[in-house]
Amino acid sequence: MTYTLLNLHQLPSQLLPALADLHLATMPTLLANLGQPFVLRYYQLAQKDPSVIAFCALTQSVKSALTDYSSLITDDCLLAYALGSPNPPALNAQLRQPLPWFAGQMLRLAFTHPAVLWQLVQSVFSASEENTLLPREVELTYIGVAPSARGQGLGKTLLTAFVDAARSAGYKSVVLSVETDNPAAIALYTKFGFTIIKTFSEGRYHRHRMEYQIRKQENK
Numbered sequence: 001m002t003y004t005l006l007n008l009h010q011l012p013s014q015l016l017p018a019l020a021d022l023h024l025a026t027m028p029t030l031l032a033n034l035g036q037p038f039v040l041r042y043y044q045l046a047q048k049d050p051s052v053i054a055f056c057a058l059t060q061s062v063k064s065a066l067t068d069y070s071s072l073i074t075d076d077c078l079l080a081y082a083l084g085s086p087n088p089p090a091l092n093a094q095l096r097q098p099l100p101w102f103a104g105q106m107l108r109l110a111f112t113h114p115a116v117l118w119q120l121v122q123s124v125f126s127a128s129e130e131n132t133l134l135p136r137e138v139e140l141t142y143i144g145v146a147p148s149a150r151g152q153g154l155g156k157t158l159l160t161a162f163v164d165a166a167r168s169a170g171y172k173s174v175v176l177s178v179e180t181d182n183p184a185a186i187a188l189y190t191k192f193g194f195t196i197i198k199t200f201s202e203g204r205y206h207r208h209r210m211e212y213q214i215r216k217q218e219n220k
């Protein structure tokens with residue numbers, strides 16, 4: 001499979017809706033349940049946040065068309081993504097601004113998806129301290145590969161890019177949470193060298209916290 005890896009900070013903003021769609025199709029967590037406007041805003045904020053480490057894989061044809069946005073077919077150009085930061089709650093908190101936009105979205109959810117609004121309230125109260133990051137730790141918050149592109153090494157490639165960038169930024173470890181019933185993700189992380197450091201419950205989710213210790217000179 002031919003693809004190009006791009007840093008999220010260099011991704012043309014015209015492609016962010018396609019990235020949000022890929023997130024929606026691959027990551028059924030609370031952010032996705034909140035709906036496309038939230039996911040898109042999340043990636044817009046992430047793109048502007050210099051502490052965020054994030055990469056996308058694009059089909060090669062999109063790379064060559066990057067200078068001519070009008071010719072882009074955005075539906076299937078994004079293949080995969082990985083995103084994380086040293087302070088995920090701060091990134092999430094930015095979603096509450098601007099306040100009129102946030103209030104409008106909450107109103108929309110109250111009428112269309114009240115259960116998701118309840119899930120959001122619960123997440124505030126059930127947020128686990130097991131997710132707290134220590135200095136020089138960075139969290140890999142999201143990683144996803146389009147279903148049609150799985151099993152061809154893209155997940156490993158994005159994970160490698162993320163860890164390499166974390167190493168260059170001076171972090172000593174990458175941590176993440178993964179649901180205990182996600183064997184594909186657990187296999188990806190374990191084969192890469194992550195280890196389970198604890199298992200905990202967060203609301204209705206049962207999760208492993210996993211860690212990868214970065215060594216300065218290693219070559220993956």
Ligand SMILES: CC(C)(COP(=O)(O)OP(=O)(O)OC[C@H]1O[C@@H](n2cnc3c(N)ncnc32)[C@H](O)[C@@H]1OP(=O)(O)O)[C@@H](O)C(=O)NCCC(=O)NCCS
Nearest residue numbers: 026143144145150151152153154155156178184185187188
């Ligand atoms: C998890 C995910 C990112 C893996 O991506 P991928 O591109 O298919 O993974 P890769 O092809 O790079 O595989 C990497 C390793 O994991 C293993 N692996 C991947 N999927 C697997 C599966 N379903 N069962 C067992 N092992 C699996 C591969 O065998 C490979 O091992 P190898 O290096 O020894 O060959 C992908 O399945 C996905 O997007 N899942 C939905 C989103 C998700 O769950 N994200 C994680 C949230 S914490």
